[in-house]
Amino acid sequence: MSFIGVLGGMGPAATVDFMAKLVALTPACCDQDHLPVVVVTLPRVPDRSAAILGRGQDPLPALKEGIALLNRADVGLVVIPCSTSHHWYDELSAASHAPILHIARAAVSRVPRGERALILATRGALASGFFQRELAAWETPFDIPSPDDEQVLVDDCIRLIKSGQPEPAGACLERVLVKARTRGARTAILGCTELPLAAVYAERHSLGLIDCTLELARCAVEYALQRGWNCA
Template identity: 40%
Template sequence: MIAGILGGMGPAATAEFYAKLIARTAAERDQDHLRVAIWADPTVPDRVAAVLDGSTDPYPALLAGAGKLRDLGASVIAIPCHTAHFFLPRLAADSGAPFVDMVAETAEFLAGRTGPVGLLGTRGTIAAGLYQRRVPEVEWVVPSEAGQREVDAAVAAVKRGDIAGGAAHFDRARVDAPLSVLACTELPLAAGKSGKVLDPTDLLADAVIRRCGGKPVDVRPPA
């Protein structure tokens, strides 16, 4: 079994996801870990602009990357980028590659929940309604325009390697909800160990581990 990661969107988020995949695999020695193939192409055109106004087109690069991982024999492919999930149905159909869907994993985790849940992500992810359409039962709370600007700034800071700056912006971006979904893969790097957040990359990592026949360690996200 080979776990594929279609990454680079952004690169630090991909490295963090790979580290998480390793940390969440129950293992005593190298040979207990998953075989992993990563195609990380940070030159994929901007996903947010593609969703918001169609001024960019990341799809050909995503399809090319999926094909490379499929040809390497990936048994399952994860995309540690929420906004790119907008393209997932088309990508899965066109490539025939076996994807695991981070938004679907998160929806499954949230099943049965009602009440307010914060949604912190790019303007593309929010405008596409990725989470709102998948989990209509909860009351999604998105940031104010000022708060969204802090989310945007946190994501941009992480992308240029400024984790401390990202954390400062993230701290000012909170919404009024008992739990917030970190719906952008740069945000876990900025959020640190806050207990009030649900990090879908945790769920994505565990799904990949299970599908590859491995055993996730018992680290539960907040309920």
């Protein structure tokens, strides 16, 4: 039997959200129809965004420790429901015995090709540029939030989710979406796994929202079902 391996805890609520979406997307009539999953939750991994911006401890050794745990569990696929950690995707892939799905590729594949997308993510993820590279490869134009206005609201939204305050986080996200709609955006990528938790409490204002957690879960389910991992 093969397992999906989840390297989570960054943050814990985002990992729980990923697992809920993985279960909801799996076609099942009973317990035995569901996919086997090994979850490693490592909330003490140093802040990924701070490290990319040169303001914090390198999280790569801790991330590799998580990959080593999943290697020992002999998982057949790895997913990481933390977008910013994909800055180290190549290094983690080299350390992993199993393939690792890329969260930005999963999310970008759902953006209507050629439709301008607004990337909502951590400052570290935006500085890394992996969402921008995937959108460029998808031949899709993109915008990023203004650093001293919209991005401040995105930062606050993420911080509030991590501190267990989803409704105020939703209010921050809604202010970002209003600004985005005003300047003509039609699609926004929720490119941090905390943001979908805030979106529950935000009005979309006619924007199409791409939930990176949902798309990562969708890709994981498709990968596992194609290989029959839901069969005893």
